[in-house]
Amino acid sequence: MKRRLTELEGAALAQVVRAGACTPYAIKETFRTSPSRFWSGSAGAVYPLVRRLVARGLLVARPDLRDRRARRVVSATPAGRAALQSWLVDAERAADFGFDPLRTRLFYSELLPPRRLKAFLAETAGLLAIGSPAPRSDLAHVVPLHAAWARLRAKALAEFAEQVEKKPRRRGSR
Protein backbone atom coordinates (compact mmCIF):
# COMPACT_ATOMS: atom_id res chain seq x y z
CA MET A 1 0.00 0.00 0.00
CA LYS A 2 1.42 3.34 -1.02
CA ARG A 3 -0.17 5.78 1.38
CA ARG A 4 -2.88 5.57 4.00
CA LEU A 5 -6.47 5.38 2.89
CA THR A 6 -8.53 8.54 3.10
CA GLU A 7 -11.71 8.45 5.16
CA LEU A 8 -13.82 8.10 2.04
CA GLU A 9 -11.63 5.31 0.68
CA GLY A 10 -11.68 3.47 3.99
CA ALA A 11 -15.43 3.76 4.36
CA ALA A 12 -16.01 2.59 0.77
CA LEU A 13 -13.77 -0.43 1.29
CA ALA A 14 -15.51 -1.21 4.57
CA GLN A 15 -18.86 -1.00 2.85
CA VAL A 16 -17.76 -3.50 0.19
CA VAL A 17 -16.32 -5.91 2.76
CA ARG A 18 -19.44 -5.67 4.89
CA ALA A 19 -21.61 -6.49 1.88
CA GLY A 20 -19.27 -9.23 0.66
CA ALA A 21 -19.64 -7.89 -2.85
CA CYS A 22 -21.74 -5.10 -4.28
CA THR A 23 -22.16 -2.64 -7.12
CA PRO A 24 -20.55 0.80 -7.05
CA TYR A 25 -24.08 2.09 -7.14
CA ALA A 26 -24.84 0.37 -3.84
CA ILE A 27 -21.80 1.99 -2.25
CA LYS A 28 -22.91 5.34 -3.57
CA GLU A 29 -26.45 4.90 -2.18
CA THR A 30 -25.17 3.96 1.25
CA PHE A 31 -23.25 7.20 1.40
CA ARG A 32 -26.04 9.24 -0.10
CA THR A 33 -28.63 8.04 2.42
CA SER A 34 -26.31 8.44 5.39
CA PRO A 35 -27.44 10.93 8.07
CA SER A 36 -24.34 13.01 7.36
CA ARG A 37 -23.92 15.29 4.38
CA PHE A 38 -20.22 14.74 4.72
CA TRP A 39 -20.84 11.48 2.87
CA SER A 40 -22.46 13.14 -0.11
CA GLY A 41 -22.62 10.00 -2.22
CA SER A 42 -22.41 11.87 -5.51
CA ALA A 43 -21.75 9.78 -8.61
CA GLY A 44 -18.85 12.02 -9.57
CA ALA A 45 -17.12 11.15 -6.32
CA VAL A 46 -17.87 7.45 -5.96
CA TYR A 47 -17.35 6.03 -9.45
CA PRO A 48 -13.88 7.55 -9.86
CA LEU A 49 -13.06 6.45 -6.31
CA VAL A 50 -13.95 2.85 -7.09
CA ARG A 51 -11.85 3.02 -10.23
CA ARG A 52 -8.89 4.23 -8.19
CA LEU A 53 -9.28 1.43 -5.66
CA VAL A 54 -9.39 -1.11 -8.49
CA ALA A 55 -6.29 0.46 -10.05
CA ARG A 56 -4.49 0.15 -6.71
CA GLY A 57 -5.40 -3.50 -6.45
CA LEU A 58 -7.61 -3.11 -3.39
CA LEU A 59 -10.83 -3.99 -5.21
CA VAL A 60 -11.61 -6.26 -8.14
CA ALA A 61 -14.53 -5.70 -10.50
CA ARG A 62 -16.38 -8.31 -12.52
CA PRO A 63 -19.40 -7.83 -14.77
CA ASP A 64 -22.72 -9.19 -13.57
CA LEU A 65 -23.75 -11.57 -16.35
CA ARG A 66 -27.30 -12.20 -15.13
CA ASP A 67 -28.25 -8.83 -16.44
CA ARG A 68 -28.19 -7.03 -19.74
CA ARG A 69 -27.47 -3.81 -17.89
CA ALA A 70 -23.91 -2.61 -17.74
CA ARG A 71 -23.66 -3.76 -14.18
CA ARG A 72 -20.45 -4.33 -12.26
CA VAL A 73 -19.85 -6.04 -8.96
CA VAL A 74 -16.80 -5.22 -6.87
CA SER A 75 -15.21 -7.12 -4.02
CA ALA A 76 -12.10 -6.67 -1.90
CA THR A 77 -8.77 -8.31 -2.69
CA PRO A 78 -6.51 -9.64 0.10
CA ALA A 79 -4.54 -6.40 -0.23
CA GLY A 80 -7.80 -4.50 0.11
CA ARG A 81 -8.76 -6.36 3.25
CA ALA A 82 -5.32 -5.70 4.72
CA ALA A 83 -5.54 -1.98 3.92
CA LEU A 84 -8.98 -1.87 5.50
CA GLN A 85 -7.70 -3.44 8.71
CA SER A 86 -4.97 -0.81 9.00
CA TRP A 87 -7.48 1.93 8.40
CA LEU A 88 -9.96 0.57 10.95
CA VAL A 89 -7.38 0.45 13.77
CA ASP A 90 -5.87 3.87 13.09
CA ALA A 91 -6.40 5.21 16.60
CA GLU A 92 -4.62 8.48 15.96
CA ARG A 93 -7.11 9.37 13.29
CA ALA A 94 -10.04 8.02 15.26
CA ALA A 95 -9.16 10.30 18.17
CA ASP A 96 -9.38 13.37 15.94
CA PHE A 97 -12.25 15.74 16.62
CA GLY A 98 -13.60 15.49 13.11
CA PHE A 99 -16.24 17.94 12.07
CA ASP A 100 -19.57 18.85 13.61
CA PRO A 101 -21.60 21.71 12.14
CA LEU A 102 -23.42 22.19 15.44
CA ARG A 103 -20.23 22.37 17.46
CA THR A 104 -18.74 24.89 15.03
CA ARG A 105 -21.74 27.17 15.37
CA LEU A 106 -21.80 26.92 19.15
CA PHE A 107 -18.11 27.73 19.10
CA TYR A 108 -18.94 31.08 17.51
CA SER A 109 -22.23 31.57 19.33
CA GLU A 110 -21.20 34.80 21.04
CA LEU A 111 -21.54 36.44 17.61
CA LEU A 112 -25.32 36.00 17.76
CA PRO A 113 -27.55 38.29 19.78
CA PRO A 114 -29.11 36.36 22.73
CA ARG A 115 -32.56 36.25 21.14
CA ARG A 116 -31.35 34.74 17.91
CA LEU A 117 -29.12 32.31 19.76
CA LYS A 118 -32.00 31.00 21.83
CA ALA A 119 -34.20 30.64 18.76
CA PHE A 120 -31.40 28.80 16.98
CA LEU A 121 -30.86 26.43 19.90
CA ALA A 122 -34.57 25.67 20.11
CA GLU A 123 -34.91 25.06 16.37
CA THR A 124 -31.86 22.81 16.25
CA ALA A 125 -33.04 20.86 19.28
CA GLY A 126 -36.32 20.27 17.47
CA LEU A 127 -34.58 18.94 14.38
CA LEU A 128 -32.37 16.69 16.48
CA ALA A 129 -35.46 15.33 18.23
CA ILE A 130 -37.10 14.47 14.92
CA GLY A 131 -33.89 12.77 13.91
CA SER A 132 -32.85 11.18 10.65
CA PRO A 133 -34.02 7.71 9.70
CA ALA A 134 -31.86 5.15 11.47
CA PRO A 135 -29.57 3.16 9.18
CA ARG A 136 -31.22 -0.07 8.11
CA SER A 137 -28.81 -2.81 8.96
CA ASP A 138 -28.81 -6.37 10.22
CA LEU A 139 -25.79 -5.71 12.39
CA ALA A 140 -26.40 -5.66 16.11
CA HIS A 141 -24.28 -2.62 16.88
CA VAL A 142 -25.10 -0.26 14.03
CA VAL A 143 -28.54 0.99 15.04
CA PRO A 144 -27.68 1.44 18.75
CA LEU A 145 -24.50 3.28 17.77
CA HIS A 146 -26.45 5.69 15.61
CA ALA A 147 -28.96 6.22 18.39
CA ALA A 148 -26.27 6.73 21.01
CA TRP A 149 -24.51 9.35 18.94
CA ALA A 150 -27.72 11.21 18.26
CA ARG A 151 -28.53 11.17 21.97
CA LEU A 152 -25.11 12.52 22.90
CA ARG A 153 -25.36 15.42 20.46
CA ALA A 154 -28.81 16.28 21.76
CA LYS A 155 -27.47 16.19 25.29
CA ALA A 156 -24.54 18.41 24.42
CA LEU A 157 -26.94 20.92 22.92
CA ALA A 158 -29.23 20.78 25.96
CA GLU A 159 -26.30 21.37 28.32
CA PHE A 160 -25.18 24.32 26.28
CA ALA A 161 -28.68 25.78 26.20
CA GLU A 162 -28.94 25.40 29.95
CA GLN A 163 -25.75 27.39 30.43
CA VAL A 164 -27.12 30.10 28.17
CA GLU A 165 -30.31 30.28 30.21
CA LYS A 166 -28.49 30.37 33.52
CA LYS A 167 -25.88 33.03 33.00
CA PRO A 168 -26.56 35.69 30.43
CA ARG A 169 -23.41 35.40 28.33
CA ARG A 170 -20.70 37.99 28.16
CA ARG A 171 -17.09 38.19 27.19
CA GLY A 172 -14.85 36.41 29.68
CA SER A 173 -12.36 38.62 31.47
CA ARG A 174 -9.86 35.76 32.03
Add this chain to the structure above:
Amino acid sequence: MKRRLTELEGAALAQVVRAGACTPYAIKETFRTSPSRFWSGSAGAVYPLVRRLVARGLLVARPDLRDRRARRVVSATPAGRAALQSWLVDAERAADFGFDPLRTRLFYSELLPPRRLKAFLAETAGLLAIGSPAPRSDLAHVVPLHAAWARLRAKALAEFAEQVEKKPRRRGSR
Protein backbone atom coordinates in the same frame (compact mmCIF):
# COMPACT_ATOMS: atom_id res chain seq x y z
CA MET B 1 -25.71 36.84 -1.23
CA LYS B 2 -25.56 34.42 -4.12
CA ARG B 3 -25.46 31.03 -2.44
CA ARG B 4 -25.08 29.85 1.14
CA LEU B 5 -21.66 29.96 2.72
CA THR B 6 -19.75 26.71 2.96
CA GLU B 7 -18.63 25.58 6.41
CA LEU B 8 -15.11 26.79 5.76
CA GLU B 9 -16.33 30.15 4.49
CA GLY B 10 -18.65 30.57 7.46
CA ALA B 11 -15.98 29.65 9.97
CA ALA B 12 -13.45 32.01 8.35
CA LEU B 13 -15.93 34.88 8.42
CA ALA B 14 -16.78 34.11 12.02
CA GLN B 15 -13.13 34.12 12.90
CA VAL B 16 -12.66 37.55 11.34
CA VAL B 17 -15.72 38.98 13.07
CA ARG B 18 -14.66 37.54 16.40
CA ALA B 19 -11.23 39.14 16.04
CA GLY B 20 -12.66 42.42 14.77
CA ALA B 21 -9.97 42.51 12.11
CA CYS B 22 -7.05 40.20 11.42
CA THR B 23 -4.58 38.97 8.85
CA PRO B 24 -5.33 36.02 6.60
CA TYR B 25 -2.37 34.40 8.30
CA ALA B 26 -4.15 34.61 11.66
CA ILE B 27 -7.23 32.90 10.19
CA LYS B 28 -5.04 30.20 8.76
CA GLU B 29 -3.31 29.62 12.11
CA THR B 30 -6.59 29.33 13.96
CA PHE B 31 -7.65 26.56 11.65
CA ARG B 32 -4.25 24.89 11.63
CA THR B 33 -4.08 24.67 15.42
CA SER B 34 -7.66 23.47 15.81
CA PRO B 35 -8.12 20.03 17.40
CA SER B 36 -9.72 18.80 14.18
CA ARG B 37 -7.82 17.92 11.03
CA PHE B 38 -10.93 18.81 9.12
CA TRP B 39 -9.76 22.40 9.49
CA SER B 40 -6.41 21.80 7.89
CA GLY B 41 -5.41 25.44 7.76
CA SER B 42 -3.21 25.03 4.71
CA ALA B 43 -2.08 28.20 2.98
CA GLY B 44 -3.32 26.90 -0.34
CA ALA B 45 -6.83 26.71 1.07
CA VAL B 46 -7.05 29.85 3.18
CA TYR B 47 -5.46 32.54 1.00
CA PRO B 48 -7.62 31.77 -2.06
CA LEU B 49 -10.65 31.54 0.25
CA VAL B 50 -10.02 35.02 1.64
CA ARG B 51 -9.60 36.34 -1.90
CA ARG B 52 -12.98 34.85 -2.84
CA LEU B 53 -14.70 36.41 0.16
CA VAL B 54 -13.21 39.79 -0.74
CA ALA B 55 -14.34 39.36 -4.35
CA ARG B 56 -17.88 38.61 -3.11
CA GLY B 57 -17.89 41.74 -0.99
CA LEU B 58 -18.06 39.94 2.34
CA LEU B 59 -14.60 40.99 3.47
CA VAL B 60 -12.49 44.07 2.82
CA ALA B 61 -8.72 44.08 2.86
CA ARG B 62 -6.42 46.97 3.63
CA PRO B 63 -2.64 46.98 3.82
CA ASP B 64 -1.06 47.35 7.24
CA LEU B 65 1.11 50.43 6.90
CA ARG B 66 2.94 50.09 10.20
CA ASP B 67 4.96 47.34 8.67
CA ARG B 68 7.33 46.94 5.76
CA ARG B 69 6.07 43.44 5.30
CA ALA B 70 3.45 42.76 2.70
CA ARG B 71 0.83 42.49 5.40
CA ARG B 72 -2.89 42.71 4.89
CA VAL B 73 -5.67 43.10 7.41
CA VAL B 74 -9.20 41.96 6.59
CA SER B 75 -12.49 42.84 8.23
CA ALA B 76 -16.12 42.03 7.52
CA THR B 77 -18.41 44.29 5.50
CA PRO B 78 -22.08 44.75 6.45
CA ALA B 79 -22.90 42.16 3.76
CA GLY B 80 -20.33 39.86 5.34
CA ARG B 81 -21.86 40.25 8.78
CA ALA B 82 -25.31 39.55 7.37
CA ALA B 83 -24.10 36.42 5.57
CA LEU B 84 -22.44 35.26 8.78
CA GLN B 85 -25.67 35.67 10.74
CA SER B 86 -27.55 33.52 8.24
CA TRP B 87 -24.85 30.88 8.39
CA LEU B 88 -24.79 30.83 12.18
CA VAL B 89 -28.53 30.23 12.53
CA ASP B 90 -28.76 27.57 9.81
CA ALA B 91 -30.37 24.94 12.03
CA GLU B 92 -30.85 22.44 9.24
CA ARG B 93 -27.13 22.29 8.67
CA ALA B 94 -26.35 22.39 12.36
CA ALA B 95 -28.52 19.32 12.92
CA ASP B 96 -26.49 17.34 10.39
CA PHE B 97 -24.38 14.52 11.78
CA GLY B 98 -21.17 15.89 10.34
CA PHE B 99 -18.16 13.66 10.38
CA ASP B 100 -16.49 11.77 13.19
CA PRO B 101 -13.60 9.42 12.38
CA LEU B 102 -14.24 7.46 15.58
CA ARG B 103 -17.93 7.00 14.87
CA THR B 104 -17.18 5.83 11.34
CA ARG B 105 -14.77 3.17 12.59
CA LEU B 106 -17.16 1.96 15.28
CA PHE B 107 -19.84 1.79 12.62
CA TYR B 108 -17.74 -0.81 10.80
CA SER B 109 -16.32 -2.40 13.93
CA GLU B 110 -17.74 -5.86 13.21
CA LEU B 111 -15.09 -6.13 10.48
CA LEU B 112 -12.37 -6.32 13.12
CA PRO B 113 -11.60 -9.50 15.04
CA PRO B 114 -12.54 -9.04 18.74
CA ARG B 115 -8.91 -8.87 19.89
CA ARG B 116 -8.01 -6.09 17.50
CA LEU B 117 -11.20 -4.24 18.27
CA LYS B 118 -10.48 -4.24 21.98
CA ALA B 119 -6.92 -3.08 21.42
CA PHE B 120 -8.19 -0.31 19.15
CA LEU B 121 -10.78 0.84 21.68
CA ALA B 122 -8.18 0.92 24.45
CA GLU B 123 -5.64 2.83 22.36
CA THR B 124 -8.21 5.37 21.21
CA ALA B 125 -9.49 5.86 24.75
CA GLY B 126 -5.92 6.61 25.79
CA LEU B 127 -5.49 9.23 23.10
CA LEU B 128 -8.83 10.82 23.99
CA ALA B 129 -7.76 10.97 27.64
CA ILE B 130 -4.53 12.77 26.75
CA GLY B 131 -6.59 15.16 24.68
CA SER B 132 -5.59 17.99 22.43
CA PRO B 133 -4.60 21.39 23.82
CA ALA B 134 -7.72 23.37 24.61
CA PRO B 135 -8.33 26.38 22.38
CA ARG B 136 -6.88 29.52 23.90
CA SER B 137 -9.64 32.06 24.02
CA ASP B 138 -10.96 34.82 26.24
CA LEU B 139 -14.52 33.82 25.54
CA ALA B 140 -16.40 32.28 28.41
CA HIS B 141 -18.06 29.50 26.42
CA VAL B 142 -15.27 28.32 24.13
CA VAL B 143 -13.11 26.32 26.53
CA PRO B 144 -16.03 24.62 28.33
CA LEU B 145 -17.59 23.75 24.98
CA HIS B 146 -14.38 22.10 23.84
CA ALA B 147 -14.13 20.20 27.12
CA ALA B 148 -17.77 19.11 27.02
CA TRP B 149 -17.43 17.74 23.51
CA ALA B 150 -14.27 15.84 24.38
CA ARG B 151 -15.99 14.39 27.43
CA LEU B 152 -19.00 13.25 25.47
CA ARG B 153 -16.89 11.50 22.84
CA ALA B 154 -14.90 9.73 25.53
CA LYS B 155 -18.14 8.65 27.16
CA ALA B 156 -19.55 7.36 23.88
CA LEU B 157 -16.41 5.30 23.39
CA ALA B 158 -16.58 3.95 26.94
CA GLU B 159 -20.21 2.94 26.51
CA PHE B 160 -19.40 1.19 23.27
CA ALA B 161 -16.47 -0.64 24.86
CA GLU B 162 -18.69 -1.74 27.71
CA GLN B 163 -21.16 -3.28 25.27
CA VAL B 164 -18.33 -5.11 23.56
CA GLU B 165 -17.14 -6.50 26.88
CA LYS B 166 -20.60 -7.60 27.95
CA LYS B 167 -21.91 -9.44 24.94
CA PRO B 168 -19.40 -11.03 22.63
CA ARG B 169 -20.50 -9.53 19.33
CA ARG B 170 -22.06 -11.47 16.50
CA ARG B 171 -24.13 -10.80 13.45
CA GLY B 172 -27.71 -9.90 14.29
CA SER B 173 -30.34 -12.35 13.03
CA ARG B 174 -33.10 -9.69 12.77
Add this chain to the structure above:
DNA sequence: TAACCCATGTAATATGTTACATGATTTT
Protein backbone atom coordinates in the same frame (compact mmCIF):
# COMPACT_ATOMS: atom_id res chain seq x y z
C1' DT C 1 -47.27 4.53 -21.57
C1' DA C 2 -45.51 7.75 -18.64
C1' DA C 3 -42.97 8.29 -14.72
C1' DC C 4 -39.71 6.70 -11.83
C1' DC C 5 -35.85 4.05 -10.01
C1' DC C 6 -31.54 1.34 -11.13
C1' DA C 7 -26.97 1.81 -12.85
C1' DT C 8 -23.48 3.62 -15.28
C1' DG C 9 -20.57 7.42 -16.38
C1' DT C 10 -18.48 12.08 -18.00
C1' DA C 11 -17.52 17.31 -18.52
C1' DA C 12 -16.86 21.60 -16.59
C1' DT C 13 -15.89 23.62 -12.66
C1' DA C 14 -14.64 24.47 -7.84
C1' DT C 15 -12.03 23.49 -4.12
C1' DG C 16 -8.32 21.54 -1.36
C1' DT C 17 -3.48 19.35 -0.62
C1' DT C 18 1.32 19.25 -0.90
C1' DA C 19 5.28 21.32 -1.71
C1' DC C 20 7.80 25.05 -2.88
C1' DA C 21 9.37 30.06 -2.94
C1' DT C 22 10.23 34.61 -0.99
C1' DG C 23 11.48 37.93 2.34
C1' DA C 24 10.88 40.41 6.99
C1' DT C 25 11.15 39.99 11.88
C1' DT C 26 11.99 37.78 16.23
C1' DT C 27 14.21 34.58 19.21
C1' DT C 28 18.15 31.71 20.72
Add this chain to the structure above:
DNA sequence: AAAATCATGTAACATATTACATGGGTTA
Protein backbone atom coordinates in the same frame (compact mmCIF):
# COMPACT_ATOMS: atom_id res chain seq x y z
C1' DA D 1 24.70 34.69 13.22
C1' DA D 2 21.66 30.99 12.81
C1' DA D 3 17.24 29.26 13.46
C1' DA D 4 12.59 29.83 13.99
C1' DT D 5 8.41 32.17 13.15
C1' DC D 6 5.57 35.67 10.69
C1' DA D 7 3.37 36.45 6.41
C1' DT D 8 2.57 36.23 1.88
C1' DG D 9 1.62 33.51 -2.13
C1' DT D 10 1.78 30.13 -6.27
C1' DA D 11 2.16 25.68 -9.16
C1' DA D 12 1.06 21.06 -9.91
C1' DC D 13 -1.81 17.88 -8.62
C1' DA D 14 -5.76 15.32 -6.50
C1' DT D 15 -10.30 15.22 -5.39
C1' DA D 16 -15.24 16.64 -5.07
C1' DT D 17 -19.55 19.09 -6.80
C1' DT D 18 -23.01 20.00 -10.01
C1' DA D 19 -25.23 18.98 -13.83
C1' DC D 20 -25.90 16.38 -17.60
C1' DA D 21 -26.34 12.07 -20.59
C1' DT D 22 -27.64 7.31 -21.53
C1' DG D 23 -30.36 3.21 -21.35
C1' DG D 24 -32.59 -0.96 -18.99
C1' DG D 25 -36.15 -2.27 -15.85
C1' DT D 26 -40.28 -1.52 -12.81
C1' DT D 27 -44.43 0.51 -11.18
C1' DA D 28 -48.77 3.53 -11.34
